[in-house]
Amino acid sequence: MRTLFKFHGGVHPPGNKTQSTQQPTATAPIPAKLIVPFRQHAGEAAKPVVQVGDHVLKGQLIGEPAGFISSAIHAPTSGTITAIDMQPVAHPSGLPELCATLIPDGRDEWVERKPTDYRAQPADELRHLLRMAGIVGLGGAVFPSDIKLRPLRDHPNKDIGTLILNGAECEPWITCDDMLMRERAAEIVQGAEMLRSMLGSREVLIGIEDNKPEAIAAMRLAVADSGLPFKVVAVPTIYPGGSAKQLIRVLTGLEVPSGKLPTDIGVQCFNVATVYSAWRAVAHGEPLVSRFVTVTGNVRQPRNYEALIGTPLTDLIALGEPLPDTDGYIMGGPMMGMPLPSTSVPLVKAGNCIIAGSKKLFPPPPPTLPCIRCTRCAQACPADLQPMDLYWFSQSKNFGQAQAFSLFDCIECGACSYVCPSHIPLVQYFRFSKSEIRMREQDKLAADRARERHEYREFRIEREKQEKAERLAAKEKAAAAAKPAEPPVVATNPDAAPENTAQMKIQAAIEHAKEQAAAIKPKNTENLPPELLAEIAEIEARRARIRETAKSDVEPPKE
Amino acid sequence: MAAFFSPFISKPDTVAQIMLRVMLALLPGIAMYVWYFGPAILVSIALASVTALATEAAMLKLRNRPVAPFLQDNSALLTGWLLALSIPPLAPWWLIVVGTAFAISISKHLYGGLGNNPFNPAMIGFAVLIVSFPAQMTHWLTPHGLGQVELGFLDQLRYTFLGSLPPGVTLDAITMATPLDTLKTRLHLDESVKQIFDMPIYGRLAGQGSEMVSLGFLAGGLYLIAARIITWHVPVAYLGALFATAGLFHLADPAHYVTPLFHWFSGAAMLGAFFILTDPVTGPTTNRGKLIFAAGAGLLTYLIRAFGGFPDGIAFATLLMNICVPLIVLYTQPKVFGKKMPAGKNGGAQ
Numbered sequence: 001m002r003t004l005f006k007f008h009g010g011v012h013p014p015g016n017k018t019q020s021t022q023q024p025t026a027t028a029p030i031p032a033k034l035i036v037p038f039r040q041h042a043g044e045a046a047k048p049v050v051q052v053g054d055h056v057l058k059g060q061l062i063g064e065p066a067g068f069i070s071s072a073i074h075a076p077t078s079g080t081i082t083a084i085d086m087q088p089v090a091h092p093s094g095l096p097e098l099c100a101t102l103i104p105d106g107r108d109e110w111v112e113r114k115p116t117d118y119r120a121q122p123a124d125e126l127r128h129l130l131r132m133a134g135i136v137g138l139g140g141a142v143f144p145s146d147i148k149l150r151p152l153r154d155h156p157n158k159d160i161g162t163l164i165l166n167g168a169e170c171e172p173w174i175t176c177d178d179m180l181m182r183e184r185a186a187e188i189v190q191g192a193e194m195l196r197s198m199l200g201s202r203e204v205l206i207g208i209e210d211n212k213p214e215a216i217a218a219m220r221l222a223v224a225d226s227g228l229p230f231k232v233v234a235v236p237t238i239y240p241g242g243s244a245k246q247l248i249r250v251l252t253g254l255e256v257p258s259g260k261l262p263t264d265i266g267v268q269c270f271n272v273a274t275v276y277s278a279w280r281a282v283a284h285g286e287p288l289v290s291r292f293v294t295v296t297g298n299v300r301q302p303r304n305y306e307a308l309i310g311t312p313l314t315d316l317i318a319l320g321e322p323l324p325d326t327d328g329y330i331m332g333g334p335m336m337g338m339p340l341p342s343t344s345v346p347l348v349k350a351g352n353c354i355i356a357g358s359k360k361l362f363p364p365p366p367p368t369l370p371c372i373r374c375t376r377c378a379q380a381c382p383a384d385l386q387p388m389d390l391y392w393f394s395q396s397k398n399f400g401q402a403q404a405f406s407l408f409d410c411i412e413c414g415a416c417s418y419v420c421p422s423h424i425p426l427v428q429y430f431r432f433s434k435s436e437i438r439m440r441e442q443d444k445l446a447a448d449r450a451r452e453r454h455e456y457r458e459f460r461i462e463r464e465k466q467e468k469a470e471r472l473a474a475k476e477k478a479a480a481a482a483k484p485a486e487p488p489v490v491a492t493n494p495d496a497a498p499e500n501t502a503q504m505k506i507q508a509a510i511e512h513a514k515e516q517a518a519a520i521k522p523k524n525t526e527n528l529p530p531e532l533l534a535e536i537a538e539i540e541a542r543r544a545r546i547r548e549t550a551k552s553d554v555e556p557p558k559e
Numbered sequence: 560m561a562a563f564f565s566p567f568i569s570k571p572d573t574v575a576q577i578m579l580r581v582m583l584a585l586l587p588g589i590a591m592y593v594w595y596f597g598p599a600i601l602v603s604i605a606l607a608s609v610t611a612l613a614t615e616a617a618m619l620k621l622r623n624r625p626v627a628p629f630l631q632d633n634s635a636l637l638t639g640w641l642l643a644l645s646i647p648p649l650a651p652w653w654l655i656v657v658g659t660a661f662a663i664s665i666s667k668h669l670y671g672g673l674g675n676n677p678f679n680p681a682m683i684g685f686a687v688l689i690v691s692f693p694a695q696m697t698h699w700l701t702p703h704g705l706g707q708v709e710l711g712f713l714d715q716l717r718y719t720f721l722g723s724l725p726p727g728v729t730l731d732a733i734t735m736a737t738p739l740d741t742l743k744t745r746l747h748l749d750e751s752v753k754q755i756f757d758m759p760i761y762g763r764l765a766g767q768g769s770e771m772v773s774l775g776f777l778a779g780g781l782y783l784i785a786a787r788i789i790t791w792h793v794p795v796a797y798l799g800a801l802f803a804t805a806g807l808f809h810l811a812d813p814a815h816y817v818t819p820l821f822h823w824f825s826g827a828a829m830l831g832a833f834f835i836l837t838d839p840v841t842g843p844t845t846n847r848g849k850l851i852f853a854a855g856a857g858l859l860t861y862l863i864r865a866f867g868g869f870p871d872g873i874a875f876a877t878l879l880m881n882i883c884v885p886l887i888v889l890y891t892q893p894k895v896f897g898k899k900m901p902a903g904k905n906g907g908a909q
């Protein structure tokens with residue numbers, strides 16, 4: 001038995017997972033139309049490389065990565081591109097994205113697939129291959145996997161001693177990872193070995209919450225069959241035990257330091273579905289064009305589907321046969337998911353679950369009451385924060401204090417909101433405060449840069465003035481040279497020539513300005529590794545909408 | 560699906576339920592009260608409840624707040640109950656009405672209502688009464704079987720509302736000083752603890768009857784911990800500190816200082832440990848803070864009981880510690896995830 005560790009807090013919402021695991025995963029039919037966004041990953045959107053009217057094959061590249069943090073996009077089936085334009089997508093910001101519309105020809109004809117033997121390839125080749133296959137984190141963050149496999153920026157020779165596969169799937173209702181592990185365990189294990197060899201890890205831990213005995217058994221069997229020394233670890237079922245930092249803590253006892261990445265403590269973590277897709281991409285030459293997705297909630301046929309990326313959610317929902325009292329849909333889980341603005345949006349790589357909602361399943365919360373300081377939120381917080389204090393600071397717009405009380409260590413898991421007996425939308429306040437703070441810091445930074453430029457300009461004018469004066473003085477000196485009795489003007493300043501002084505002043509001014517800039521540099525948002533920056537960008541995207549609704553929704557209860 | 564943001568689910572707990580369960584947990588103690596001292600306490604509780612709700616509603620109206628959701632949160636009721644349980648059950652009706660109205664209006668609503676009051680409202684109510692009406696606050700009923708006369712329920716009612724006793728019965732005949740009070744007075748008269756405890760009003764642990772009421776509150780309190788409505792920190796630290804202080808004095812001079820167990824089961828110690836000091840609004844939010852807060856209250860309770868001018872010390876101990884809460888919370892902030900481990904232990908990351 002492996003010693004497991006605990007993290008503080010956590011909650012036990014009803015799992016509601018059995019509904020969608022009664023039947024094996026089905027392949028969703030090819031829809032009449034596919035909408036494929038060019039940004040389905042953290043970072044820059046892919047650049048379209050096809051044109052309207054082009055006929056494409058399944059797996060053909062239609063968008064190439066543009067920028068360091070970016071990924072490729074492929075045609076999910078064979079057919080014709082009929083439009084490349086802005087379309088609504090399931091994104092928290094509610095903003096439309098550039099999408100390709102593809103009308104399938106029904107033949108589902110693959111491009112030429114080139115299987116690769118990963119053992120015969122250097123790691124950087126494999127990373128390129130994953131990038132061009134559009135492999136991104138399927139646990140929800142959709143961060144490009146190739147970047148997570150790069151050698152460490154600061155210590156290129158440091159090992160990532162431990163590779164963790166995240167099969168915890170702690171959010172209620174979602175079962176797509178569970179079903180994937182039950183049905184494709186062998187390929188996940190192969191993929192894990194591939195990633196392990198790329199990272200040079202000595203140890204592979206596969207963490208699965210103990211409410212998934214079938215998945216645990218299937219994975220154990222696959223590991224045993226493979227003869228690899230991987231450990232499948234049943235971890236206690238607790239939300240948010242599947243959050244990377246919390247899972248790492250449970251499995252290794254280590255805490256990823258605040259503001260750092262798992263690799264800083266020699267650990268890397270991948271979702272099981274990501275590992276599976278990476279394996280398909282390398283060993284079978286199949287780019288990421290489909291994924292497992294759970295369709296559940298207020299439906300007659302809750303089930304998992306292997307569906308093409310780009311499938312309109314309406315089609316998937318129809319497969320589940322929603323009940324008549326369905327009044328909305330959630331993309332993702334009920335703890336961290338988002339309400340779907342419309343069901344015409346397509347399935348994207350991040351889409352793990354669609355939950356049909358009803359008044360009965362997700363009743364509206366009772367009216368909000370003032371905080372009674374009962375500390376249930378603090379007892380539930382996996383980041384050891386004091387949400388009631390953060391709430392107090394956020395509500396009074398005392399952002400400095402909120403930051404001092406570690407607001408930016410909040411992982412936005414929603415456990416605090418879940419337990420609050422006053423039904424205060426705590427996490428919503430925290431999202432709002434975070435984005436407010438980021439905005440203010442950016443404003444401050446911009447103002448400071450402007451000031452820096454202004455100061456520099458002042459000194460340039462000053463310098464020009466001085467130079468003029470010096471030239472004048474030099475001329476006078478030359479004129480006065482005829483009278484040798486008089487001491488030279490510069491002699492009054494023996495240490496530095498006037499010109500040097502001016503330059504030093506300018507230098508000092510620039511240094512000063514730089515120092516100031518450094519001093520006000522936002523503590524939490526600058527100098528972060530790309531993963532975190534991408535995450536921030538993602539959260540940032542929610543801002544517009546949050547701020548809008550914050551005005552009406554998140555105000556303290558009306559007096 | 561009315562929620563516009565995650566999480567879309569929440570625990571079914573509400574403030575009203577939490578308060579209601581705290582009130583339920585008071586029932587064993589109240590039952591003991593009725594058993595040993597007669598039903599007068601029920602009248603006080605009823606009076607306190609009505610006053611609490613009426614004052615709450617009036618204050619909400621005055622402050623232009625929605626009345627219904629706040630009236631249903633049960634917090635005013637709980638304040639009323641706690642106050643009723645802290646004062647003598649056989650009291651003129653206006654005593655409990657004045658105390659409750661003051662607790663709700665001044666010490667709760669003038670500070671901003673639910674969640675915003677720095678001082679425990681019930682204890683403020685108690686403090687006001689004991690300072691303003693000290694005489695009425697000493698008329699504690701003699702437990703069942705010990706008094707010369709016993710009042711029936713109707714007689715008790717008549718006293719509460721009309722202030723009249725049956726012919727031939729004096730107030731002294733049916734009331735007595737509390738065991739804590741008696742102890743203090745007698746010790747001043749140079750009697751030893753042993754002699755005093757031979758008096759019939761003392762039982763096994765503390766006062767006859769009142770020790771059973773304390774046991775009832777202890778039982779209810781343990782239920783609150785088991786049901787995760789309160790954490791163990793406050794009761795353990797409070798009773799621990801009270802025990803330790805009382806124990807030290809008792810060991811040093813057993814003839815003049817009673818056992819720590821006597822302190823546990825006398826007066827409002829159990830009520831304070833599980834029901835009063837655990838008030839979330841006026842207590843600290845951090846676990847370490849709770850320990851400090853409650854230990855301080857335990858120490859103060861003892862000092863007031865042993866050396867102060869009031870018979871019991873819970874109310875003033877609570878209020879004094881309430882003042883310290885912001886400071887305690889500030890200095891007991893827990894370490895945040897990712898800022899906890901020493902650099903070396905975490906793979907040398909920092």
Ligand code: SF4
Pocket residue numbers: 370371372373374375376377378387388391416419420421422423424426
């Ligand atoms: S759970 Fe809600 S009521 Fe309780 S302390 Fe936290 S914010 Fe306040």
Ligand code: SF4
Pocket residue numbers: 380381382383384385387409410411412413414415416417426427430
């Ligand atoms: S949302 Fe943030 S504050 Fe709330 S429980 Fe999760 S980490 Fe803690």
